[in-house]
Amino acid sequence: MLTQEKQAPALLEATKTIAGSEAIMLGLLQEGVDTIFGYPGGAIMPIYDALYDYREQLHHVLVRHEQGGIHAAQGYARSSGKTGVVFATSGPGATNLITGLADAMIDSTPLVCITGQVFAHLLGTDAFQEADVISISAPVTKWNYQVTEADELPEALAKAFYIAKSGRPGPVLLDITKNAQLQKFDFAGYVPCQHIRSYRPKPIVRKEYIREAAELINNAQRPFVLWGQGVMLGSAEQEFKAFIEKSGIPAAWTIMGAGALPSDHPLNVGMLGMHGNYGPNVLTNECDVLIAIGMRFDDRVTGRLDKYARQAKVIHLDIDPSEIDKNVQTTVPVWGDCKETLPLLTEVIKEKHYPEWLQKFHTYRDTEVAELIRDELYPTSGELTMGEVVQQLNELTNGDAIIVTDVGQHQMVACRYAKLNQTRSNITSGGLGTMGFALPAAIGAKYGAPDRTVVAVIGDGGFQMTLQELGTIMQSGVDVKILILNNRFLGMVRQWQELFNERRYSFVDITSPDFVKVADGYGIPGKQITERDMLKDALQEMLSHKGSFLLEVMVAKENNVFPMVPQGCSVSEIRLK
Amino acid sequence: MSNPQQIDRQEYNITVYTENHVGLLNRIATIFSRRKMNIESLNTSPSEIEGIHRFNIVIHESEEVVRKLVKQIEKQVEVLKAYYNTNQDVIWQEMALYKVPTDVIAEKALVERLLRENGARAVVIRKDYTVFETTGHREETDNLIKVLQPYGLIEFVRSARIAIIKDSEGFNRKLREFERAEPGEEVVENEFLNSRDNVFTM
Structure with a gap:
C-alpha cells in the first residue's frame, strides 16, 4: 500500500493551490465522469465558472428544469451502469431535485448531485435562495454532506462517488457553500475512496x-x-x-x-x-x-x-x-x-x-394469450390499443431498443409486451411511480448509450409534466424517439375509478395541447395518427428519422390493463378481465 | 380482544455506535418518525472511544418491528453498529434533578428523611432553593416527584435513559475490525440475521 501511495502521481507533484470549484472538476475527471446534467444559478456560479475551462472533457447538458436534470441523470445511470451526475443551484434548484432523489433512492440508482449553497456565514439566516437542503434531502438520499471549506472537497467528493456506486447503489447529495467553491486551498491530488470504516457495502458471504x-x-x-x-x-x-x-x-x-x-x-x-x-x-x-x-x-x-x-x-x-x-x-x-x-x-x-x-406456466400463458393478449396485441377492428403499438415497435426494433416508460397504463403495457434482447433496455420509474420521468430519463439514457435507439413511451398525462425538456432535446440535438400513447384520460386512475368507484370519473378527463405543434415549436418533427393502417409506417418513420421525432398515437379511451391483482387481494386472485 | 401485536410490545433499548457526523441524528430520528413511531427516550454522547458516539434509544414496540428498525439504522453510512436489547438484557439508569425551596427542607425533618430514603443527594444548596439529584429507573425518579410535590417542588428535569448491555465486551475490538478494509473471520456482521434462533418457514 505504502509503495503504491508513493508512486501515485498526484503525490509526486508539488501540491498546488487551486479553488474548490476546480478541485471538483479534477475529481469528476478522476471518477471517469463524461456527462453532467445541470442548471446554473447564483450559489453554484463558481462551479460553472470552473466548468467553463473543462467543458470539452465534461460534457454539460443544460436541462430546462432541475427535475429534468436529475431524471436525465437517472436515465444515464440506468442505461450505462455508471454514476449519473447532476448540478443544481441552492434553494429552489436543490428542492427541484427532491422527486428525482426519492425516485433514485427507491430504485437504487447511483447518482451524485452537487448543489450550490449560500455562503457559510449566511447559513441559517434565511438568505436569498437558502434552503436547508441537507435536512430536506436526508430521507431520500443514501448519504448527504454539506461542505463549507474547500479543503474538505476532494475527500467529500471521493466518498460521494464511492457511496453512490458501491453496495446497494443510491443517490448522494453534496451541498457546497459558495465560499468553499471560491476558496483556494492546497490541493494534494484526488484519491478515490475505497473504504469507510462505518460502511460495509458488501456483506460477507456466508x-x-x-x-x-x-x-x-x-x-x-x-x-x-x-x-x-x-x-x-x-x-x-x-x-x-x-x-x-x-x-x-x-x-x-x-x-x-x-x-x-x-x-x-x-x-x-x-x-x-x-x-x-x-x-x-x-x-x-x-x-x-x-x-x-x-x-x-x-x-x-x-x-x-x-x-x-x-x-x-x-x-x-x-x-x-x-x-x-x-x-x-x-x-x-x-x-x-x-x-x-x-x-x-x-x-x-x-x-x-x-x-x-x-x-x-405455458398453459397459463396460453390461457392469457387466448383470453386477453391476442386482442390486445393483434386487434383487427375498433380503436388502436396500446399493446398493438408496443407489438409493432417490437417488430420494427427487433427488441434492440431501449424502452423508457413513464407511469401509468402505458407503462404497464410497455413493460408487459416490450421485447428486450439485452440488459439495461427497460428504464422506468418502478418504486416511486414518478409521472414525468420518461422524457428526461430518455434524454439521459441516450447519453448513457449513444449507440442504441432510445424510445420514450409516454402517456398524455405524464408527458405534460415534464414536456419542457423538449427544449433540452432541441438545444442538445440528442436523438430521442418520443412515442405518446394518448387516451385523453389519466388512464390508470380512470381504470380504478371504473372498477372500484362505480365509474365516478373524478378529474381524470385531461385535455392536451396539439403535441405535434408543440414539438414543432421546438423544431422537433412529429406526426399524429389515429388509424391502424398508418401505425407501422408511422413507427418506421419515427425510427428511421435522423434525430428526435414525436409520434402521437391516439389509442382507445377506456381500455383497461389486465390481468390485474386488485389491491388487497392475493396474487392467485389475479383477474383476466 | 387485544391485538396480538400489542401483547408482544415491550420496551427495547437500542444502542447505536456512530461516527460524529452532522445530520446523523436527523437521519436516525426519521427512521422512527417515517413509521409514525415515538421515541420514548433518546440519549447521545461520546463513547469510550474518541470520535465515536453512542446513542441509547428506548422504544416501545414488538421485537419484529425493532429488528427491522435496527437494520435500517445500521444501513446508514455513518453508523458502525446497532444493537437492541430488552430491559432484562441491560443495566439502565435515568438521572433526575429536583429544585425545592430550602426553607421547607430546613424546617421539616420529614423531607430530609424522604430524600435520604429515595437516595437523593444535594447538588446545590442556596438560601432560596436546593437542588437534589437522584438516579434510578423511571418509577423511582417518578416516585420522588410525588414525594416532593406537597413540599413545593419548584422545578424537575429528567435525563434520557442510558443503558449498559450486560453481555457486551465494549466496542474497542469491533472498531479495529471495522477499520480494516477486509474484515477478519471473527467479525460478526448481520448478527440479527445470524441469531435467528427459529428460522421461519412459510
Whole structure:
C-alpha cells in the first residue's frame, strides 16, 4: 500500500493551490465522469465558472428544469451502469431535485448531485435562495454532506462517488457553500475512496447459507425464481443466466428487473405483480421453493402478504441485509453481491429440468394469450390499443431498443409486451411511480448509450409534466424517439375509478395541447395518427428519422390493463378481465 | 380482544455506535418518525472511544418491528453498529434533578428523611432553593416527584435513559475490525440475521 501511495502521481507533484470549484472538476475527471446534467444559478456560479475551462472533457447538458436534470441523470445511470451526475443551484434548484432523489433512492440508482449553497456565514439566516437542503434531502438520499471549506472537497467528493456506486447503489447529495467553491486551498491530488470504516457495502458471504440454499433447490419439485434489478446492478446477468440454465428453474421478473434475461429465453416465464402475467402470479402460490434474487418484495409484486407464497420455502439473495425478512420471511437468507453468490450457488446445485412444472406456466400463458393478449396485441377492428403499438415497435426494433416508460397504463403495457434482447433496455420509474420521468430519463439514457435507439413511451398525462425538456432535446440535438400513447384520460386512475368507484370519473378527463405543434415549436418533427393502417409506417418513420421525432398515437379511451391483482387481494386472485 | 401485536410490545433499548457526523441524528430520528413511531427516550454522547458516539434509544414496540428498525439504522453510512436489547438484557439508569425551596427542607425533618430514603443527594444548596439529584429507573425518579410535590417542588428535569448491555465486551475490538478494509473471520456482521434462533418457514 505504502509503495503504491508513493508512486501515485498526484503525490509526486508539488501540491498546488487551486479553488474548490476546480478541485471538483479534477475529481469528476478522476471518477471517469463524461456527462453532467445541470442548471446554473447564483450559489453554484463558481462551479460553472470552473466548468467553463473543462467543458470539452465534461460534457454539460443544460436541462430546462432541475427535475429534468436529475431524471436525465437517472436515465444515464440506468442505461450505462455508471454514476449519473447532476448540478443544481441552492434553494429552489436543490428542492427541484427532491422527486428525482426519492425516485433514485427507491430504485437504487447511483447518482451524485452537487448543489450550490449560500455562503457559510449566511447559513441559517434565511438568505436569498437558502434552503436547508441537507435536512430536506436526508430521507431520500443514501448519504448527504454539506461542505463549507474547500479543503474538505476532494475527500467529500471521493466518498460521494464511492457511496453512490458501491453496495446497494443510491443517490448522494453534496451541498457546497459558495465560499468553499471560491476558496483556494492546497490541493494534494484526488484519491478515490475505497473504504469507510462505518460502511460495509458488501456483506460477507456466508457459505453455510449457500449450502442450505443449494439443498433446498436440489430437493425442490416446483422451484420458482423471481428476479429484480439487483441482477443488473450487480452486473451479474451472465452469472444469473448460468444459474437459471443449470438449475432449469422457471424465472419471472419485476419491472425493474426486465431485460436481465432476454424476453425470449425459454425459462423466462414473464412479469410479476399487479399487472404481471397470469402464470407467474398464480404459480407463486403453488411453488415449493421461491428463490428471490435482487428484488425487494414490493407490495405491487406480492399483493396481499399474508396470502403470499405461504406454502413455499423462501431463499432471498440480496446485497442489502435490511431487505431480508422485511416483507417476506425467508427460510434461507443469502446476503451478498449476487455476482459473487450466484456462481457459488450454481457450482453446488444439480443440473435439472422441470418439464411438467414449466408446462404449467405455458398453459397459463396460453390461457392469457387466448383470453386477453391476442386482442390486445393483434386487434383487427375498433380503436388502436396500446399493446398493438408496443407489438409493432417490437417488430420494427427487433427488441434492440431501449424502452423508457413513464407511469401509468402505458407503462404497464410497455413493460408487459416490450421485447428486450439485452440488459439495461427497460428504464422506468418502478418504486416511486414518478409521472414525468420518461422524457428526461430518455434524454439521459441516450447519453448513457449513444449507440442504441432510445424510445420514450409516454402517456398524455405524464408527458405534460415534464414536456419542457423538449427544449433540452432541441438545444442538445440528442436523438430521442418520443412515442405518446394518448387516451385523453389519466388512464390508470380512470381504470380504478371504473372498477372500484362505480365509474365516478373524478378529474381524470385531461385535455392536451396539439403535441405535434408543440414539438414543432421546438423544431422537433412529429406526426399524429389515429388509424391502424398508418401505425407501422408511422413507427418506421419515427425510427428511421435522423434525430428526435414525436409520434402521437391516439389509442382507445377506456381500455383497461389486465390481468390485474386488485389491491388487497392475493396474487392467485389475479383477474383476466 | 387485544391485538396480538400489542401483547408482544415491550420496551427495547437500542444502542447505536456512530461516527460524529452532522445530520446523523436527523437521519436516525426519521427512521422512527417515517413509521409514525415515538421515541420514548433518546440519549447521545461520546463513547469510550474518541470520535465515536453512542446513542441509547428506548422504544416501545414488538421485537419484529425493532429488528427491522435496527437494520435500517445500521444501513446508514455513518453508523458502525446497532444493537437492541430488552430491559432484562441491560443495566439502565435515568438521572433526575429536583429544585425545592430550602426553607421547607430546613424546617421539616420529614423531607430530609424522604430524600435520604429515595437516595437523593444535594447538588446545590442556596438560601432560596436546593437542588437534589437522584438516579434510578423511571418509577423511582417518578416516585420522588410525588414525594416532593406537597413540599413545593419548584422545578424537575429528567435525563434520557442510558443503558449498559450486560453481555457486551465494549466496542474497542469491533472498531479495529471495522477499520480494516477486509474484515477478519471473527467479525460478526448481520448478527440479527445470524441469531435467528427459529428460522421461519412459510
